Amino acid sequence: MSELKGIYALWYREMKVFLRERSRVISSIINPLLWLLIIGGGLGSAVSFGGINYQTFIYPGILLQTALFSSIFFGVYIVWDKKIDFMKEVLVAPMRRTSLFVGKIFGGSTDTLLQILILFLIGFVFINIGLMPGLNLNVLSVAISLIFLLVTTIGLVSIGLIIGSQMESPEGFQLIISFLIFPMFFLSGALFPISNLPAWLAPFIFVNPVSYAVDGVRGALLGFSQFNITLDFGVICLFSIVMILIGTYAFKKMKI
Amino acid sequence: MAIIEIKELTKKFNKLAAVDALNLQIKEGEIFGLLGPNGAGKTTTLLMLTTLIQSTSGTATINNYDIHTQPHNVRKSIGIVFQDPSSDEILTGYENLKLHGWLYDMPDIIREKRIKEVLDLVDLTNRQNDRVKKYSGGMRRRLELARGLMHHPKVLFLDEPTLGLDPQTRGTIWEYIQKLAREKNITIIITTHYMDEADKLCDRLAIIDQGKIVILGSPKKLKKNLGGDIVRLKSTKLNISKLKKLSYVKKISSCNDEICLTIENANKHLQELLNFVGKVDSVEIHSPTLDDVFLHYTGRKIRESAPEGSWADKAMHANIQGGTKR
Numbered sequence: 001m002s003e004l005k006g007i008y009a010l011w012y013r014e015m016k017v018f019l020r021e022r023s024r025v026i027s028s029i030i031n032p033l034l035w036l037l038i039i040g041g042g043l044g045s046a047v048s049f050g051g052i053n054y055q056t057f058i059y060p061g062i063l064l065q066t067a068l069f070s071s072i073f074f075g076v077y078i079v080w081d082k083k084i085d086f087m088k089e090v091l092v093a094p095m096r097r098t099s100l101f102v103g104k105i106f107g108g109s110t111d112t113l114l115q116i117l118i119l120f121l122i123g124f125v126f127i128n129i130g131l132m133p134g135l136n137l138n139v140l141s142v143a144i145s146l147i148f149l150l151v152t153t154i155g156l157v158s159i160g161l162i163i164g165s166q167m168e169s170p171e172g173f174q175l176i177i178s179f180l181i182f183p184m185f186f187l188s189g190a191l192f193p194i195s196n197l198p199a200w201l202a203p204f205i206f207v208n209p210v211s212y213a214v215d216g217v218r219g220a221l222l223g224f225s226q227f228n229i230t231l232d233f234g235v236i237c238l239f240s241i242v243m244i245l246i247g248t249y250a251f252k253k254m255k256i
Numbered sequence: 257m258a259i260i261e262i263k264e265l266t267k268k269f270n271k272l273a274a275v276d277a278l279n280l281q282i283k284e285g286e287i288f289g290l291l292g293p294n295g296a297g298k299t300t301t302l303l304m305l306t307t308l309i310q311s312t313s314g315t316a317t318i319n320n321y322d323i324h325t326q327p328h329n330v331r332k333s334i335g336i337v338f339q340d341p342s343s344d345e346i347l348t349g350y351e352n353l354k355l356h357g358w359l360y361d362m363p364d365i366i367r368e369k370r371i372k373e374v375l376d377l378v379d380l381t382n383r384q385n386d387r388v389k390k391y392s393g394g395m396r397r398r399l400e401l402a403r404g405l406m407h408h409p410k411v412l413f414l415d416e417p418t419l420g421l422d423p424q425t426r427g428t429i430w431e432y433i434q435k436l437a438r439e440k441n442i443t444i445i446i447t448t449h450y451m452d453e454a455d456k457l458c459d460r461l462a463i464i465d466q467g468k469i470v471i472l473g474s475p476k477k478l479k480k481n482l483g484g485d486i487v488r489l490k491s492t493k494l495n496i497s498k499l500k501k502l503s504y505v506k507k508i509s510s511c512n513d514e515i516c517l518t519i520e521n522a523n524k525h526l527q528e529l530l531n532f533v534g535k536v537d538s539v540e541i542h543s544p545t546l547d548d549v550f551l552h553y554t555g556r557k558i559r560e561s562a563p564e565g566s567w568a569d570k571a572m573h574a575n576i577q578g579g580t581k582r
Contacts, residue, residue: 002361009358017346020387085342089403092306093359094332256308 006095007103014077014107018114028070028115032062033122039191049193052222056132059123060217061190063145064210066115067153068185072177074108075160079170087256101161101251105244108157109150116149136221144220148236152213155240158247165247165254188214194226209239259284259411259443260305264314267300267467274300276467277314285441287433289454289461291546293554297467298447299339302413305445306336319410336413337404341396343388349375349399350384353406360407374402377432379425394421401429405436412436414446418453430457451546463553470553479544483507485522486548488540490514491533502532507552518544 018024036055040062044054081087090100120142126132160177167173187201188210197205205211216232219225225232260282267275275297282288290298303309305316307327316323319333343352350371357367375381378398388396397420404412414433418426434457436442448454454461455475462472471478483506494515499505504525507518519525522541530536 005358005361009355012358013344013347013351013355016351017344020346084345085338085340086344087342088308088338089342089356090359091308092331092334092336093356094328094361095359096328 002094003096003099006093006099007106010090010100010103011106011110014104015110017077018107018111025115028066029118029122031069032066032119035062035065036122036126050224052134052224053132055126056134056222057193057218058191059132059135060145060221061188061214063116063119063149063217064152064188064190064214065185066119067112067149067213068156068181068210070112070115071108071153071156072160072163072181074104074111074157075162075164075177076170076173078104078161078164079167079173082168082256083170091256097251097254098248101247104161105154105157105247108160109153112153112157113146113150116146116153134222136223141220145217148213148216148220148233151233151236151240152210155209155236155243158240158243162243162247162250165250184208184210187211189226190214209236212236212239257284258282260316260318260445262301262305262314262316265301265304265311265316266313267297267304267309268312273467275304275311278464278467278469280462280469280472282443282445284443285437286459287437287444287446287457289458290445290447290464291449291451291454291461291550292447292464296464296554298464299415301464302336302415302445302447306334306413307331333410334413335404335407335409335411337400337415337417339415339419341400343396343399343403345389345391346387348385348387349380349391352388352399353403356403356406362407370406370408374406377405377428378402379428394425397421398425405432408436408440408442411443411445414444416447416449418448418450426453433457451550455546463550465554471549475546475549478549479546482518482544482548482552484518484520485541485543487517487519487522487526487529488514488538489517489533490537490539491535492537494533499533502529504529509551514538 036059040055040058047054049057078087081090120137123132123135123137127135127137159180163176163180164173167176183204187204187208189205190210194202194205194211194215212227212232212235215225215227216229216236219229219232258281260280262278262280265275265278266273274295278297278301290301292298300309304311305318305323307323307330311323318330321329321333323330343349344355347355353371353374354367357371362370372381375384378401380395380398380402383391383395388399391399397418401414401417404414417433418429421429430453433444433446437444446454446457458475460472460474461478462469464470471481473481484504490513496508496515499508499517504520505517506520509516517529519529526541530539
C-alpha cells in the first residue's frame with residue numbers, strides 16, 4: 001500500500017511539472033511538425049517508397065522519434081533531482097528504490113504518451129486536410145500502435161533513467177544521450193525502408209530495438225512492414241524487460 | 257533505553273577520516289545537539305544515520321534497527337530537515353507537503369490536518385498555493401522545516417534548522433521543537449552553528465572536531481566545567497606571566513586585542529585582580545556561555561569558519577540566478 005502511494009506521489013509530481021513547463025509541451029509539438037512538414041514535404045516531392053507518400057511513410061517514424069527523444073531525455077530530470085537535493089528527500093523516505101524507479105517510469109511514460117497523443121491528433125488533422133494519403137488511423141490501428149509505443153517508451157525511459165542515475169551533471173547527461181539518440185533514430189528505418197540495405201548498414205539496424213518498433217507501428221498504420229508483427233512485438237518486449245531489470249539494479253546502486 | 261546507539265562509526269573519504277570511530281548513545285525524547293566547526297563531520301554523521309551514505313566501518317542502531325542491515329525500517333523511524341533545500345520549486349508549498357505525506361504513507365485526514373498545522377507554525381498559510389520558485393530563501397527554509405516535522409517521526413534530524421531565519425521565527429520554531437520532544441516524545445538530533453540555540457534547546461550536546469567527540473554533556477555542565485567566569489580585559493601593560501601565578505586565574509587566552517581570563521568566582525576576586533593589573537582601558541565580566549565552551553574545546557571561534565557554501569549562501573545564489581533549474 002505504502003509503496004503504491006509513493007509511486008503515485010512521484011507520478012503526480014512528474015505530471016504537475018510536465019504540465020507547468022509550457023516550453024516542454026510546445027516543443028514536443030513543434031519538433032515533430034517540422035519533421036513532417038519540412039523533411040516529409042521536401043523529400044516527399046522527390047521520393048516515395050512502394051507507392052506510399054513519403055510524408056505518410058515517415059509518420060510512424062516520427063511517432064517513434066518523439067518517443068525516443070522525450071523518453072530518454074526524461075532521464076535528465078533525475079540528474080536535476082540530485083542537484084536540487086529533491087532526491088535526498090525521496091531517498092530518505094521509507095520507499096524502496098524499485099518503487100522510485102517504477103514511479104519515474106510511470107511519470108516519464110505518461111509524459112511521452114501525452115506527446116504521442118498530440119501527434120495522433122495532428123495525424124487526424126493532416127488526413128482531413130488531404131495530407132498524408134494512405135495513413136490509416138482507426139481505433140484498432142491506433143490501439144495497436146499505442147501498445148507498441150508504450151512498451152518501447154518504457155524501455156527507452158529506462159535507458160534515460162539508467163544513464164541519469166549514474167551521472168552527476170546535466171551537461172554530461174546531454175552529451176552521452178546525444179551519442180545514443182541520434183544513431184538510434186537514424187538507424188531505425190524511421191526515414192527509409194530497411195529492405196535492400198547495404199550489407200555494412202543492415203546489422204546496425206537489426207540490433208536496434210527502435211527498428212522493430214518503427215516496423216510494428218508502420219505495419220499497424222500503413223499495412224506495410226518488413227518483419228512479422230509478432231517478431232516486432234517480441235523484440236521490443238524483450239528490450240523493455242531487459243532495460244527494466246538493468247534500471248532496477250542501477251537505482252539500487254545509485255549514489256547521491 | 258537508548259533510541260540511537262552509535263558504535264565505532266567511521267567514514268573515510270580517501271584516507272581522510274571525516275568521522276572517526278564515533279561512539280554515542282542518545283536517549284528517547286532527548287534533544288541532542290551536535291556542534292563543531294565546519295568540516296568537523298556533523299553532516300557526514302547525519303547522512304550515515306539517515307542511511308543516505310554508507311559508513312566505512314562501525315554501525316549504529318536507530319529505534320533498534322541497524323542502519324546497514326535494516327535501512328528501510330530506519331527510514332520509517334526517522335525524519336530529516338536537510339541543510340540544503342530539497343523541495344521542488346515547480347510545485348507549490350502545499351503540493352510539496354502533500355507529496356511528503358504520500359511518501360510517508362500518512363492517512364489522508366491526518367495528512368491534511370498536519371499540513372494545516374505545520375503551515376500555520378511556519379507562517380506560510382497564505383503562501384501555500386504559490387510555487388516554491390517564488391519563495392524567498394527564508395520561506396523555503398521554513399517550508400523544509402514544516403515538511404520535516406509533518407510526519408512526527410520517532411527521531412527527527414535537523415541539520416542547521418534555523419539558519420538564515422529571523423529571530424521571531426527562530427523563537428516559534430524552538431518552541432515547537434521543544435513541544436514535539438516533550439509531548440510526542442520525539443527524539444531530536446540537531447546540528448547548529450548558533451550557540452544560543454544549542455544552549456536553549458539541547459538537553460545534552462557533543463562538540464565534534466575532526467571527526468571525534470571532544471566533549472559531551474549538558475550545556476549547564478559544560479559551562480560549569482570551564483571552571484569560572486570570563487573576564488575580558490583591555491590594557492596596554494599586561495604582565496601575562498605574573499597573571500598566570502594568581503591562584504584564581506584558571507586560563508588566559510587572547511581574544512583579538514583583548515585578554516580573556518577564566519577566573520574562579522570572579523565577583524569575589526575582581527577588585528583584587530584590577531588592583532593587580534593596574535590601569536585598564538576596559539573590563540567586561542560575564543558568566544561562561546557555550547561560545548566560550550566551544551572556543552575552549554576547539555580552539556576556534558565558530559564564526560571564523562562561518563559556513564561557506566552553506567544553505568543560506570546557496571539560497572541567495574539561486575535567487576540571484578533566478579532559480580530556474582528545472
